[in-house]
Amino acid sequence: MLASIDTYLKTHGKSYVAAELEYATHNSTKNGGFPAFLKRSLENGWGTEDLKVRQAAQKEQRILERRQKERDLEALRAEQELLADIEKWDRKIDQKVQETLECISPTELNRFKTDAWEQAEKKTPSLKGQTSQVLAAAKEKLSTLVMTAKYSKLADADLKEAIETIERAAEVKKGAKVIRLRKKA
Known part of the structure; x- marks a missing residue:
């Protein structure tokens, strides 16, 4: 029910929904009730909470992506250092082999x-x-x-x-x- 209200709010706009809720509140047989709750929720920023949650999720996703990128760069740097060490070691071995062969x-x-x-x-x-x-x-x-x-x-x-x-x-x-x-x- 609340998900469809959210969709209704997004498709018709806040002012239209507020007018409908005003009409429903005045024509309601009960004093207050669900239309009054919806009206108060709309006045207190009904759709903005969803936006805040979505923005927080996007911010968290960007943070996670940045951290993953940092980890990937660190792993790449460590791998390049290891490869450089291996190449250095190989050159030393080749030099020793050449020296031995010359003897x-x-x-x-x-x-x-x-x-x-x-x-x-x-x-x-x-x-x-x-x-x-x-x-x-x-x-x-x-x-x-x-x-x-x-x-x-x-x-x-x-x-x-x-x-x-x-x-x-x-x-x-x-x-x-x-x-x-x-x-x-």
Whole structure:
């Protein structure tokens, strides 16, 4: 009932509804009653309460949207900082790998490559689809070994093993491409 009165008030206007309520109040068999209540409500700002509630809801919605936007921006900033830290760490690892590779003589490096290629050919079926993971793991292991070798003078065998793993993974990745190309031909 009250919802339809609200609609009636909005469609006909306050003055028209007030005139109708005045007429209903004068022609009512009871003194006061519902028409009198409606008239008092209209005089006390019947439609304005709905407007205030709607404005408060809109204000609350804007506040919630602003807070959500702030949280999203904070999350984006934190993610960008994390990515920057990861890139910085990757550059350090790449530098350590390059320094380590420069310390190895070309003959040793070629020997590592041939050994890695032979092992990669044997293990190619088991490593298909995992080459990027193997390469990433080997790179991480090498970076750890390089850093610890610097401080604790680890044996060259561990360092060579890590380098072999990296080379093997890289060769497997290249070998997998060659095998796929051979199968297509």
